[in-house]
Amino acid sequence: MNTSFLDEALEGYVCNTHKDYQTIGWTERLYLHVPPESISNFQKWPQKPENFRRVLLEYTEKLRVLNEIILKAMAKSLNLDENCFLHQFGGNQRLLSTFNFYPPCPWPDVLDANKPHSDPSGITFILQDDEVEGLQVLKKNQWHTTPLAPDAIVVNVGDQVEIMSNGIFKSPIHRVPTNNKRERISLAFFFCPEPSFGEIKPAEGLIDEKNPRLYKNVIDYLRHFRENIQHGITRPLDALKI
Numbered sequence: 001m002n003t004s005f006l007d008e009a010l011e012g013y014v015c016n017t018h019k020d021y022q023t024i025g026w027t028e029r030l031y032l033h034v035p036p037e038s039i040s041n042f043q044k045w046p047q048k049p050e051n052f053r054r055v056l057l058e059y060t061e062k063l064r065v066l067n068e069i070i071l072k073a074m075a076k077s078l079n080l081d082e083n084c085f086l087h088q089f090g091g092n093q094r095l096l097s098t099f100n101f102y103p104p105c106p107w108p109d110v111l112d113a114n115k116p117h118s119d120p121s122g123i124t125f126i127l128q129d130d131e132v133e134g135l136q137v138l139k140k141n142q143w144h145t146t147p148l149a150p151d152a153i154v155v156n157v158g159d160q161v162e163i164m165s166n167g168i169f170k171s172p173i174h175r176v177p178t179n180n181k182r183e184r185i186s187l188a189f190f191f192c193p194e195p196s197f198g199e200i201k202p203a204e205g206l207i208d209e210k211n212p213r214l215y216k217n218v219i220d221y222l223r224h225f226r227e228n229i230q231h232g233i234t235r236p237l238d239a240l241k242i
């Protein structure tokens with residue numbers, strides 16, 4: 001995975017379709033930070049189609065609401081205060097949207113379109129291609145392909161919610177293999193706690209004598225993630241396990 005993933009400086013178009021130099025996988029990507037506007041760099045946003053900015057802002061506003069509903073429901077399902085997870089996101093949560101274009105790849109046996117990883121976000125929303133499947137999730141050492149479901153949103157738990165839920169909600173390893181015939185498009189929206197807001201930690205209400213704390217507290221998980229990836233650690237979440 002790209003070492004600068006979720007870096008605040010990362011914005012704009014990245015092409016990664018080089019046979020001998022692979023970071024994230026065989027993909028071309030557009031990364032855009034969605035407000036707070038202090039971070040959004042609208043100059044890097046496509047100027048055409050003209051309604052692009054309005055549609056993305058409206059769409060992500062709806063996702064923000066959905067993110068809150070889901071985080072509250074997840075907390076309530078564990079008999080926690082409904083704001084328990086949401087509080088850890090701070091008032092200035094981050095939202096990175098990525099537009100993935102996976103062109104056909106002449107080396108499908110050698111390269112992945114998106115290498116195996118777990119998301120460093122809190123919650124990720126994925127809009128998959130209508131016609132070409134590709135997203136696979138690892139469960140019990142087997143890859144399972146996510147079925148096509150046009151108009152459905154795939155909701156993926158990220159590393160930070162795995163920590164907050166003390167491992168009850170798992171941040172799955174997933175990947176996209178390459179396809180040598182068909183191109184594929186997906187959109188992924190990463191909701192992340194505000195990096196400087198406070199520590200990310202397991203909810204107190206989930207820890208007792210029978211259920212010990214499984215993760216260390218961490219300040220700025222995204223930085224932890226980047227630093228670990230830079231040192232060749234493929235699953236930065238594991239470094240926080242007690």
Ligand SMILES: O=C(O)CCC(=O)C(=O)O
Nearest residue numbers: 100114126135176186188
């Ligand atoms: O293309 C997909 O379906 C998944 C994308 C993904 O996992 C990511 O961007 O982190």
Ligand SMILES: [Fe+2]
Nearest residue numbers: 117118119174
């Ligand atoms: Fe992902």
